[in-house]
Amino acid sequence: MGKTQVYEVKVQFGDCDPAGIVFFPNFLRWMDASSLNFFMACGLPPWRELTRTTGIVGTPLLEIHTKFLRSATYGETLHIHTSVEEWRDKVFLQQHLIRRGDDLLCEGRETRAFVIHPPGEPGRLKAIPVPADIRALCG
Amino acid sequence: MGKTQVYEVKVQFGDCDPAGIVFFPNFLRWMDASSLNFFMACGLPPWRELTRTTGIVGTPLLEIHTKFLRSATYGETLHIHTSVEEWRDKVFLQQHLIRRGDDLLCEGRETRAFVIHPPGEPGRLKAIPVPADIRALCG
Amino acid sequence: MGKTQVYEVKVQFGDCDPAGIVFFPNFLRWMDASSLNFFMACGLPPWRELTRTTGIVGTPLLEIHTKFLRSATYGETLHIHTSVEEWRDKVFLQQHLIRRGDDLLCEGRETRAFVIHPPGEPGRLKAIPVPADIRALCG
Amino acid sequence: MGKTQVYEVKVQFGDCDPAGIVFFPNFLRWMDASSLNFFMACGLPPWRELTRTTGIVGTPLLEIHTKFLRSATYGETLHIHTSVEEWRDKVFLQQHLIRRGDDLLCEGRETRAFVIHPPGEPGRLKAIPVPADIRALCG
Numbered sequence: 373m374g375k376t377q378v379y380e381v382k383v384q385f386g387d388c389d390p391a392g393i394v395f396f397p398n399f400l401r402w403m404d405a406s407s408l409n410f411f412m413a414c415g416l417p418p419w420r421e422l423t424r425t426t427g428i429v430g431t432p433l434l435e436i437h438t439k440f441l442r443s444a445t446y447g448e449t450l451h452i453h454t455s456v457e458e459w460r461d462k463v464f465l466q467q468h469l470i471r472r473g474d475d476l477l478c479e480g481r482e483t484r485a486f487v488i489h490p491p492g493e494p495g496r497l498k499a500i501p502v503p504a505d506i507r508a509l510c511g
Numbered sequence: 512m513g514k515t516q517v518y519e520v521k522v523q524f525g526d527c528d529p530a531g532i533v534f535f536p537n538f539l540r541w542m543d544a545s546s547l548n549f550f551m552a553c554g555l556p557p558w559r560e561l562t563r564t565t566g567i568v569g570t571p572l573l574e575i576h577t578k579f580l581r582s583a584t585y586g587e588t589l590h591i592h593t594s595v596e597e598w599r600d601k602v603f604l605q606q607h608l609i610r611r612g613d614d615l616l617c618e619g620r621e622t623r624a625f626v627i628h629p630p631g632e633p634g635r636l637k638a639i640p641v642p643a644d645i646r647a648l649c650g
Numbered sequence: 651m652g653k654t655q656v657y658e659v660k661v662q663f664g665d666c667d668p669a670g671i672v673f674f675p676n677f678l679r680w681m682d683a684s685s686l687n688f689f690m691a692c693g694l695p696p697w698r699e700l701t702r703t704t705g706i707v708g709t710p711l712l713e714i715h716t717k718f719l720r721s722a723t724y725g726e727t728l729h730i731h732t733s734v735e736e737w738r739d740k741v742f743l744q745q746h747l748i749r750r751g752d753d754l755l756c757e758g759r760e761t762r763a764f765v766i767h768p769p770g771e772p773g774r775l776k777a778i779p780v781p782a783d784i785r786a787l788c789g
Numbered sequence: 790m791g792k793t794q795v796y797e798v799k800v801q802f803g804d805c806d807p808a809g810i811v812f813f814p815n816f817l818r819w820m821d822a823s824s825l826n827f828f829m830a831c832g833l834p835p836w837r838e839l840t841r842t843t844g845i846v847g848t849p850l851l852e853i854h855t856k857f858l859r860s861a862t863y864g865e866t867l868h869i870h871t872s873v874e875e876w877r878d879k880v881f882l883q884q885h886l887i888r889r890g891d892d893l894l895c896e897g898r899e900t901r902a903f904v905i906h907p908p909g910e911p912g913r914l915k916a917i918p919v920p921a922d923i924r925a926l927c928g
Contacts, residue, residue: 384821384822384825385529385821385822385825385836386528386534386536386818386821386822388528388529389524389525389527389528389529390524390529390530390531390585391529391707391708391710395525395679395682396678396682396711396714397525397675397678397682398675400675401673401675401803404673404674404675404801404802404803405801405802405803408801418864419802420864430669432669432718432721433674433718434717434718435715435716435717435718436715436716437713437714437715437716438713438714438715439712439713440710440711440713443710445529446529447829447835447837523679523682523686524683524686524697525679525682525683530846530847530849534818534821535817535821535850535853536815536817536818536821537814539814539817540662540664540812540814543662543663543664543812543813543814544662544663547662547663551725557725559725571808571857571860572813572857573856573857574854574855574856574857575813575853575854575855576852576853576854576855577852577853577854577855578851578852579849579850579851579852582849586690586696663806664806664812664814666807667802667803667805667806667807668802668805668806668807668808668809668863670807673803675803723807724807
């Protein structure tokens with residue numbers, strides 16, 4: 373497995389539900405932020421720049437499998453450990469482990485693809501092979 | 512005052528905070544939805560179409576003043592009564608009254624403007640005079 | 651398989667991201683709303699009442715597996731078809747199919763449990779066997 | 790005016806709307822986080838502890854007036870400068886200035902109150918005079 377990047381989250385009052393714990397879709401919101409943070413921390417330029425130079429417009433999510441082991445509440449600081457588990461031809465598997473200190477709270481495994489707009493079709497998205505230079509940076 | 516359009520919201524568990532009541536930024540999220548719903552209900556085409564025919568890209572919010580009178584919780588159905596209080600040259604004042612039955616929970620007064628991208632400057636937004644035909648439709 | 655209940659969602663501008671499509675955690679937020687709506691539509695009382703009579707405080711999510719097949723954007727109306735695929739001793743598998751007309755956009759499979767606070771431990775949650783009367787109502 | 794505390798926000802992709810800019814209710818979500826952070830940074834204990842020792846359950850928002858001067862987008866870091874402008878008998882006025890570097894993006898003025906549950910009425914909230922020791926800490 374390649375590099376791991378860590379993204380920090382401070383849980384806010386408004387992230388929690390009437391049971392007093394994090395409303396679970398917020399964990400997925402934070403995983404999405406950590407997915408993008410991973411690429412920036414590995415040295416990729418911001419998407420806006422990447423779009424201009426390579427046509428890549430993003431890494432949309434195709435699938436996510438998430439397990440919830442422990443809850444969290446406001447005032448706590450969490451750390452999301454993000455890495456790429458596997459690079460396939462047209463997709464990659466990204467793993468997020470959300471920890472509070474040594475405790476694992478939540479784990480997510482995503483399947484994502486790099487996509488472009490096909491020439492002349494601004495309304496469509498098409499997966500492209502993972503660029504070799506990006507893969508090398510995140511190695 | 513002109514037309515009033517009503518937008519319905521069913522409060523969900525995840526809209527509420529650890530105090531068991533609606534987390535207040537959600538009221539503003541719903542007012543934004545009701546602002547757009549107002550124009551659609553008055554007969555304007557979807558923004559995507561309006562952009563193609565008139566260049567108008569939206570009605571960004573310049574200012575909002577909101578009062579919270581009563582709280583709400585999940586399982587409740589709310590109704591947002593939206594109207595335009597005043598049309599000025601380049602801005603308009605939109606009012607939202609959020610009710611649960613006869614009770615007024617929250618009121619918001621917004622200042623918004625119709626904006627376009629100035630020719631040759633796709634990254635900028637510029638307010639334009641309120642188009643007479645839109646004003647007539649919403650009258 | 652037992653009953654299917656349908657929950658309607660009107661996609662708002664603010665539910666969408668800079669790519670112009672629904673930001674994916676919102677799909678999970680809507681699945682959570684549909685999960686609760688399923689039980690209410692099958693005839694269970696609101697959780698607040700259920701808590702008083704049975705001690706059950708909710709059905710927290712243990713695991714969710716979600717696939718994204720097509721995107722959605724604002725102005726569209728979606729329908730979430732929710733059912734229980736399987737009742738096990740202490741957990742149940744709930745399925746959500748999010749459709750726009752005949753198109754399947756997204757499917758989610760959740761593992762949830764009915765939980766109570768163990769006597770004298772208000773800060774803890776404990777899974778209980780799925781109550782037979784609830785299972786019968788949702789059958 | 791008393792102390793100013795600064796709360797940092799890194800704008801995420803999912804905080805932005807189809808116009809590519811922060812969806813405005815998120816600014817209010819961050820102001821709420823900064824309001825609570827202000828009290829913690831001034832030395833108050835977490836609400837959960839404050840509730841046990843004083844009965845105070847929070848500082849609900851009664852009114853907010855917000856102006857939007859400039860937009861923000863993902864990848865940017867913002868700083869919210871929060872202070873109490875005025876202490877009145879039963880309410881206080883809290884000001885939030887959201888800056889990106891030297892630019893002021895958004896300002897919010899809130900009216901909030903310290904509330905307790907009246908004895909024997911767990912379902913109600915009642916404003917109390919601002920406690921002198923809290924006022925001194927935040928001075």
